[in-house]
Amino acid sequence: MNAVTTLQATPASFLTVGLSLKLSFTLNGQKGMYGSTLLGWKDHAWLVCEWPLQAGHGTEIPQGTPCTVSYLHDGKLVGYRTEIRDRLSAPVPLLFLAFPQTVEEMHLRKHARVSSCEPIVLARMDSVTAIVGGLLQNLSIGGCSVIVPQAPAWLRAGTSLRLEFELAGLGHVTNLTGLVKSSEATEAGCILGIAFRFQDMEYIEYRGWGGSVHQAIEQWTAQKATDSFPPQ
Known part of the structure; x- marks a missing residue:
């Protein structure tokens, strides 16, 4: 497990406008996680962020409700306890x-890989008809492993693909470029090792989050790899 360091809250060391936040608090008796974006702060007084869309615009959150916040910042997973002040x-x-x-x-390991x-849909870059479905087995910011039950002949090492898949709870990724780096035949099907090629053509339909596909995958994998952080 990566070591956790506790520091005094110096704004420049852990805050940047535009950070994608994960807020965890209890609403109507149920604890949930909500996506938001940091918009600003007043040193040692308050933070202000977008209202979490998943909570609903008319929802009342009592002042003083305990809340934990986590996000990625400069290659580190940052977390802290706070409380709701106002809306x-x-x-x-x-x-x-x-x-x-x-x-x-x-501090996170580079390219954390999570199950x-x-x-996932794989489409050959140079064709509009060469499309096959598979199952995403694991994912990192650098690429993914996919199992395809019945792989066509064109799906082999060196093939360039367009990828479409779901980041559960975060958004739907489309038009992400990938390059097949390895292909292994097994009894369950063909296992592919695919490297991502971010080209600013990829797109994600967010659910209350902001940022690029690269940032979304980085955020998603880091959070899945460290589900128990920060301590509640």
């Missing part, structure tokens, strides 16, 4: 959080 409904819905007293940081079990 603003107009002109745009905003959520205010208490400025944390301490911050916990975890997955989501359908």
Whole structure:
């Protein structure tokens, strides 16, 4: 397990406008995780972020509700405990959080790889008809492993692909370029090792988050690899 370091909350060391946040708090008796974006802060006073869409615009969150926040910042997973301070409904819905007293940081291994079990569509780059479905086995910011029950002859090492798959709970990725680096035949099917090629043509349909496909995969894999962080 990567070591966790506890630091005093110095804004420049853990805050940047535009960070994709994961907020965890109890709403109507049920604990949930909600996506938001950091918009600003006042040193040692408060943080302000977008109202989490998943919570619903008319939802009341009592002041003082405990909340934990986590996100990626400069290659580290950052987390801290805070509480709900206030909300603003107009002109745009905003959520205010208490400025944390301490911050916990975890340095992540490069290209953390996590298990997955989501359908994936593979389409050959130079064809509109060469398409096959598979199952995403694991995922990292650098690439993924996919099992294809019945692989066509064209699906082999060196083939360039367009990928479409779901980042569960985060969004739907389309038009991501991948290059088949390895292909292994097994009883269950063909296992492919695919390297991602980010070319600014890929797209993700977000559910309450912001950023690029690269940032989304980085955020998703880091959070899945460290589900217990920060301590509740």
